[in-house]
Amino acid sequence: SQQGEEDPQALSIQEGENATMNCSYKTSINNLQWYRQNSGRGLVHLILIRSNEREKHSGRLRVTLDTSKKSSSLLITASRAADTASYFCLSDYKLSFGAGTTVTVRA
Amino acid sequence: DTAVSQTPKYLVTQMGNDKSIKCEQNLGHDTMYWYKQDSKKFLKIMFSYNNKELIINETVPNRFSPKSPDKAHLNLHINSLELGDSAVYFCASSQGPRGFSYEQYFGPGTRLTVT
Numbered sequence: 087s088q089q090g091e092e093d094p095q096a097l098s099i100q101e102g103e104n105a106t107m108n109c110s111y112k113t114s115i116n117n118l119q120w121y122r123q124n125s126g127r128g129l130v131h132l133i134l135i136r137s138n139e140r141e142k143h144s145g146r147l148r149v150t151l152d153t154s155k156k157s158s159s160l161l162i163t164a165s166r167a168a169d170t171a172s173y174f175c176l177s178d179y180k181l182s183f184g185a186g187t188t189v190t191v192r193a
Numbered sequence: 194d195t196a197v198s199q200t201p202k203y204l205v206t207q208m209g210n211d212k213s214i215k216c217e218q219n220l221g222h223d224t225m226y227w228y229k230q231d232s233k234k235f236l237k238i239m240f241s242y243n244n245k246e247l248i249i250n251e252t253v254p255n256r257f258s259p260k261s262p263d264k265a266h267l268n269l270h271i272n273s274l275e276l277g278d279s280a281v282y283f284c285a286s287s288q289g290p291r292g293f294s295y296e297q298y299f300g301p302g303t304r305l306t307v308t
């Protein structure tokens with residue numbers, strides 16, 4: 087199976103709520119990236135977190151990395167309608183992306 | 194200015210035809226990629242070039258042939274198109290040779306429909 091499996095597959099939340107999605111991987115990594123894909127568009131890079139970092143912030147985004155569990159999470163705080171998109175993770179040992187987590191923010 | 198551009202955006206063609214998709218990046222990056230995104234949203238790498246040299250060639254039918262005339266361009270030619278080739282094809286580029294420690298910049302995608 088693919089490295090970097092995002093979970094859940096889909097998430098629906100109310101505007102203003104937080105959204106959390108997870109990414110698991112199978113081998114040791116040097117870094118992991120998160121990307122966003124709006125409908126009908128290419129992926130846009132959000133955050134890169136290195137293996138020696140546990141947490142990283144960018145605006146309303148927070149990424150954590152737990153190398154002991156081989157997992158990462160992306161938290162979007164105070165979600166907005168514009169956050170509706172699919173979110174993908176990519177570890178540096180992985181060639182392809184997974185299917186992502188589709189986030190729908192309801193007004 | 195568009196960083197990574199692809200043409201055409203939409204491509205509808207019949208089985209058996211040959212078609213090409215073009216990609217250009219104006220970021221000065223060394224590495225370029227072709228990805229295929231299927232209907233379930235899996236985004237799979239097909240090829241990667243670094244400084245015009247093929248460095249990644251995933252299990253892709255021989256009907257797919259990439260060509261990189263220079264660092265800024267990576268084209269994808271597909272022979273004898275099949276129904277299963279219908280997908281969205283994305284071009285991307287990154288600064289570094291391996292790419293996966295570097296941010297990738299994606300084009301807008303080319304939606305290929307084979308009838």
